[in-house]
Amino acid sequence: MIYLQLFLSFLQIGAFSFGGGYAAMPLIQAQIVDGHQWLSASEFTNLITISQMTPGPIAVNAATFVGTQIAGPLGAVVATVGCILPSCIFVTGLAYLYTRYRKLDLLQGALGALRPAVVALIAQAGVDILITAFFENGMFELIPGNIQARAIVWFVLGFVLLRKTKLGPVPVMLLCGVLETVASAVLGEM
């Protein structure tokens, strides 16, 4: 029964990928390339590329892609539900405990220490994105030709607009995208 197999495979991916994002990648590979052989190694690489270019978590993207390829639209739905079900149960449970016990001293102490740690984690994610955006080879190497000057200009412009105007994040992101498209068309890079 292909639907059940899809559901169970993505249930495992959803339940055991701690740490988000790339933490899920080896699990997905183990399930769909090595285990069930639903995708070849090169198809899997393509899937990762698409995931980076499109919005959404890599596990949800993989569930939709593999589900569609293997068993059509219903396969996509079954795989996606399997992939998010563990999250729904676990996170709702934690959210319940949080709303109920957040006044406790010990939990307050733990949360008080977690907040600055979370700020640091978000900052780190931002630095990673900026390194990919600013450097051609995706690594922090200050070599001429590796630095993407336009990307830095869009970043500074976006940052100033967010801080100094009432413009929301989505319009700012779209503006940066349009500017880059126009610039590369004008400069004949397309």
Next chain:
Amino acid sequence: MEKKSTVWKKLFLSTLSLSMFTFGGGYVIISLMKTKFVDQLHWINEDEMLDMTAIAQSSPGAIAVNGAIVVGYKLAGLPGVLISVLGAILPPMMILSLISLCYDAFISNSAVAAMLKGMESGIGAVIASVVWDMAAGVVKQKSFFSGFIMIVSFLACMVWKVNVIWIILAAAAAGVIRTMWSEKRGRQK
């Protein structure tokens, strides 16, 4: 707070539109949800948002989906969970279905590539702006403990490449020990 149906509708439309722009990992949607629910709608305060991020981070699964679940639960209980999860997964599902139909044309289109490249810088700016606000909040507490945790956590994930789960657990443990220690001192006085 506003009427239930209004909250549901706004919650669905917010997670749906934010989810369309979560390129580049789960923290992007956290940053977007912070600007939407904390700064614009004032439904959640900044400390709660950070607590929820910790919950989303320390649970299994994608951070974007987990973040939507915890915000949905906080704002509208179990129906909120369903609404925000649906909002969060519909855009990637529809986009991936379309792309799996016309993969070759999509991946070789240079206008698509340029648009995505530019948006990467925009996302970086959004995260930088959110981190600016949040770090300013931590600095304003004038607490050595908080500043220390923030700097060590940043070094741990950026330089020493420690798994985020350990950073979360270590920070929580440090907070618990500090609370127990100060309570013990309080009793002895």
